[in-house]
Amino acid sequence: MFRKIFLSCAAGLLAVLGASSASAEDGGLNDMQIAHIAYTADEIDIQYAKLALECSDNADVRAFAETMIRDHTAVNVAALALLKKLGASPEDNPTSQSLLASAAAKRTELKALKGVAFDRAYAANELSYHQFVNKTVESTFIPAAQNAEFKQFLRTALVTFKTHEGHAEKLVKKLGK
Amino acid sequence: MAAATSQRVKVIRSAVLVGLIALIAGGVFSLATSASAETHVVEIRGFEFFPAEVNAAVGxxxxxxxxxxxxxxxTAGxxxxxxxxxxxxDEFSLTIEADTSxxxxxxxFHPNMVGAISVE
Structure with missing residues (x-):
């Protein structure tokens, strides 16, 4: 059951991010679209974390979720400050819309779970989500970004997200299968 | 009587002198202590503490x-x-005392971030 949910989520996310990667490599995504996708990805993880705080009593899961809210909120505040400084606005795009749709479906799946089943599924999703987002940011968005300051911001954000990936990996191991 | 008074004056003078010496010595010692106390700056960047280890003395x-x-x-372990x-x-200062952990x-927030303090 959990494996099925995990693989389903991973496959869906891979398809969405794969599509965005191809678009960026083709020159189809500009900086403002990349900014919108990155901002959306942050917001999605904040929503997952808020769900975890609603559904979980596990201290480790709750601490992780609080860190996700704190860090992704801080990254997005900094992103908006940079965009304001650059006089630019994030630009909505099909990839952001696809990400939001996949995330809504994933939240529905998670909401159906209780107790340790929820905790394990949430942690597994956090690991897979950060793995795929990080891969896309590192291999596609950073090389594609045109503005030097924005490119550096993505590099800095990637350090944050990679730390989260490591944290999620430990959480998955601690919660067991 | 005059000899006794003279003796008391000598005792008082000696006491004052000893007191002054003690005050001066204490002041010098205190100055020496504060002059040798160091400030160690640890920057937190990229999810790491730089430097990761600080060797500090009391004070x-x-x-x-x-x-x-x-x-x-x-946060102390x-x-x-x-x-x-x-x-x-934001900044946070910690003065090292003999019983500082x-x-x-x-x-x-990020358990993978670890630093260390050693007190000389």
Missing amino acids: DTIVWINKDVVPHTA DGAWDSGLMETD AGDYVCT
């Missing part, structure tokens, strides 16, 4: 500065001291 001060976009803490949440550019410390 020294360690100052942590958060240069990351996200909040961090600097045993919880004896804690910066609390540090936003970007040394050894490893962490960021409670």
